[in-house]
Amino acid sequence: MIKASGIKKSFGTLQVLKGIDVWIQAGEIVTIVGPSGAGKTTLLQIMGTLLKHDEGDVQINSVRMNDLNERQLAAFRNKNIGFVFQFHHLLPEFTAIENVCIPAFIAGLSQKQALKKAGELLSLMNLSDRSNHKPSELSGGEQQRVAVARALINQPVVILADEPSGNLDTENKKDLHQLFFKLRDTLKQTFVIVTHDMELAGMSDRALRMKDGLIVQ
16 A cells, blocks of 8 residues: 655765665554654655655555656645644644644535534544634643544545654553554554554554664564
């Protein structure tokens, strides 16, 4: 479903990725672990088309990212890839349901369709009673669940998450991790997660260990 081969990336004279090969199957939860500076986030951003690689090839559902121009990449990304970050990046002036709707509006859904889908996702996140609250009125765990709902609204083929539980307390971290597996089981959702949390890595279908710009395990 996702195939990255021969991925290299440098920033100036610093080579961050030195030839990465990755295969992600549909319905998998794959974690990427390793020390800071190993290249985990850079790899995730390249897989998510947020960052261009210097060498190599990325394919998602047999579509070669190298073949798409910037406009096509943006459209492909919006429709096929959901993102969850350590800091949720919710827009503070909008309510939870409005934040969830934004990618759907970009994809061209009507307001009625977007609100219906967003409401269903917030219900799945047990947040129906918080849908009209702004981010400042939500707990950290609630904000991150809103961010997950936003990532899901366009029914992406994969969700890429960068330290999604890194800013949460123990209880909310556990709840978020359980949510990922619930979504995998109920929606057949694929996840690729960069994490320092070894408990989550141990729960995942596969843990890819990176060191010095290479996958070593």
